[in-house]
Amino acid sequence: MPQARAAGFVRTLGSVVFAVAVASPVAAAPAPAPAASAPAAPAPAASAPVSSTTSKPTGPKSQPPPSPDQPFNLPVAARTDAYGPRPPGVPELTRDQIVQYGLQNPLVKAADAQIEQMEATLLRAKFSWVPVIKTTTALAPGVYTRCQDIQLQTAGNGDAIDFQYCSPAGQDGTNIVDVDTIGGYFRQLKEAGIAVRFGADFIIPVFTSGKIKSGKEMAAAGVALARLNKERTRQETVLRVYQAHTALLLARESLAILDEAWKVVQEAKGQILVDLGESEDADPDESNPDRDPADLPRVELGELTLMERALEARKIEAIALATLWTIAGEAAPVGFDIAERALVTDTIEGGLRELPHYRELGAQQRPEAKMAAGLVELRKAGEKFARSQFLPDFGIAVSVQISYMSQADRDMKALYYFDRFNYNRVIFAFAMNWNLDFHNSYFGLKKARAERREAEHQREAARYLLGLEVEKAYRDLQHADRSVKLTEQATRKAKQLVVDQQVKQTVGGGNFAELEKALTRWAEWRFKQFEAIHAHNVALAALSRAVGTSLGASPSPTAASAPPNNISVPSSP
Numbered sequence: 032m033p034q035a036r037a038a039g040f041v042r043t044l045g046s047v048v049f050a051v052a053v054a055s056p057v058a059a060a061p062a063p064a065p066a067a068s069a070p071a072a073p074a075p076a077a078s079a080p081v082s083s084t085t086s087k088p089t090g091p092k093s094q095p096p097p098s099p100d101q102p103f104n105l106p107v108a109a110r111t112d113a114y115g116p117r118p119p120g121v122p123e124l125t126r127d128q129i130v131q132y133g134l135q136n137p138l139v140k141a142a143d144a145q146i147e148q149m150e151a152t153l154l155r156a157k158f159s160w161v162p163v164i165k166t167t168t169a170l171a172p173g174v175y176t177r178c179q180d181i182q183l184q185t186a187g188n189g190d191a192i193d194f195q196y197c198s199p200a201g202q203d204g205t206n207i208v209d210v211d212t213i214g215g216y217f218r219q220l221k222e223a224g225i226a227v228r229f230g231a232d233f234i235i236p237v238f239t240s241g242k243i244k245s246g247k248e249m250a251a252a253g254v255a256l257a258r259l260n261k262e263r264t265r266q267e268t269v270l271r272v273y274q275a276h277t278a279l280l281l282a283r284e285s286l287a288i289l290d291e292a293w294k295v296v297q298e299a300k301g302q303i304l305v306d307l308g309e310s311e312d313a314d315p316d317e318s319n320p321d322r323d324p325a326d327l328p329r330v331e332l333g334e335l336t337l338m339e340r341a342l343e344a345r346k347i348e349a350i351a352l353a354t355l356w357t358i359a360g361e362a363a364p365v366g367f368d369i370a371e372r373a374l375v376t377d378t379i380e381g382g383l384r385e386l387p388h389y390r391e392l393g394a395q396q397r398p399e400a401k402m403a404a405g406l407v408e409l410r411k412a413g414e415k416f417a418r419s420q421f422l423p424d425f426g427i428a429v430s431v432q433i434s435y436m437s438q439a440d441r442d443m444k445a446l447y448y449f450d451r452f453n454y455n456r457v458i459f460a461f462a463m464n465w466n467l468d469f470h471n472s473y474f475g476l477k478k479a480r481a482e483r484r485e486a487e488h489q490r491e492a493a494r495y496l497l498g499l500e501v502e503k504a505y506r507d508l509q510h511a512d513r514s515v516k517l518t519e520q521a522t523r524k525a526k527q528l529v530v531d532q533q534v535k536q537t538v539g540g541g542n543f544a545e546l547e548k549a550l551t552r553w554a555e556w557r558f559k560q561f562e563a564i565h566a567h568n569v570a571l572a573a574l575s576r577a578v579g580t581s582l583g584a585s586p587s588p589t590a591a592s593a594p595p596n597n598i599s600v601p602s603s604p
Contacts, residue, residue: 102341103293110366113356114349122364126276126371132359133268142261149257153250159243162233162429173226173436174199174210174452175219224437226452231431234462240422241415248412256405263398266576272358273572279351280374281565282344288557289341296337300330374561376515377568377583383512386505389578393501394494396579403486403493410483417479420472423465430458497577504574511567518560525553 097106108115124132178197185192199210199219209215236243303326306319355369394400432454439452466472532546575582 102338102345103290113352117368122367123370124367129355129359130269130272132363133272134265135362136358136360138264142264146257149254153254156247156250160236162235164231164233166231169228171226172220173224173438175222176439222438226436229433233429235427238425241419245412245416249409252405252409256402259398259402270572270576274569275351275354277565277568281561282348284374284561286344289337293337296333303327303330374564376564377571379582389501389505390498393497393578397497398579400493400497403490407486407490410486414479414483417476423463425463428460428462432456501577504577508570508574511563511570514563515567518556518563522556522560525556529553
């Protein structure tokens, strides 16, 4: 993430910047320099009131045109380009607005779709008692059949019995054809007509040995896990927004300091060129013979160092801004910028409490902790379902059968005759379904038990690991909070020393070496102040993620922030 890299490059700037800034006046005559008031300074930085006393100060020069190779004078970037100064008129969003847009990103929508899938599975489990009607319909050539009335004589002198004889008939309707043979079937196709058969079968479950109940429990656990996964995605999105937002502010604050240092170095370089007589409008009378020629490569090396640091800061700024654009997605305005301008310490709602409170809160609110517990419930339901596979299912079986054949005689209703061509039947039966596959059922139960034990162990491991994550985030926040207070005090003290040395310079009693050291310490502590605020905000976001709920409050006007980037030097009496 950008914030880890942003915190690394700011540590070494102070000594380089301000050592170069005060390098030129070290070799000058020790006459007192005139005091420079803060309003008259050309830039916010008033850290260069130590110009040469034997040389004429350089006047303001025209600003060179923007160049892509100059990180301190880049051209304005396009609206969709995250690298460089932002163009005027782009929309500005606060951090909370970016979070709201980020919660509409595709990952959150994918989590919503997963919830919908699991809810559909739950509905299937709830309505699994509804019979599933399986139907079959067949359309085929029929059979040409005719019936004949036959009178059968009985043994003895008994009365004759009328009997109806039905059989497939030939082309003239009298010859008997055996339709159970291939030749006989095809010989009667011209008069066969069509045959339509329809069948419907379904089973009404009465007792399933707990299979339906266990299935509903498993589906309900799946829905709960899907919802927790969505909440996890939402909280992860918020964490990424906070991290990128803080890294962006840190990069811009660092660029502001680097820009101030660049102006100081440019003033020092101009003075050196005048002293060496190498400026464009050089006047031999204004040269300083005491000027060390090595001061020019020193200040040029300082320029290169600042440019290298500024390029790295620009890259971090671009990556952080692009990260915010990616998280916000298409819902946010194209090429937006952040509305915040200063890196301010985020406050904790109600203040920082003891570590056990956050551990307990994380165990109750963290989505991952709830997911681990929900997985145990899912595996328990799966074990019950596997156990129910040993038992039979009972239900009411219903079968409906309808057949119609156009060329079959529909008067086939004589005694002892079973109509195989035209009929309507409904069959009810009490049925039992029992798969006597005990060895595979045992293997399935053994697997389900192992999965349940695995889920229980994972729940315990998650509890320990999440507790460790809470403690790490808590310690980081605790350390960062103390660092913010310490660096704030140290920056204020270092600033007082710088002002004191500058005042002494105005009355001729100063020491340039001491001023250089004071400026270096002030710059170092100022960068550390930025780092501390950045680390504090990132740690607070990480702790909020670890406990599963937001702990931060809106920054107050009195929240700790980085000191201003200038030093006001009072005039000498």
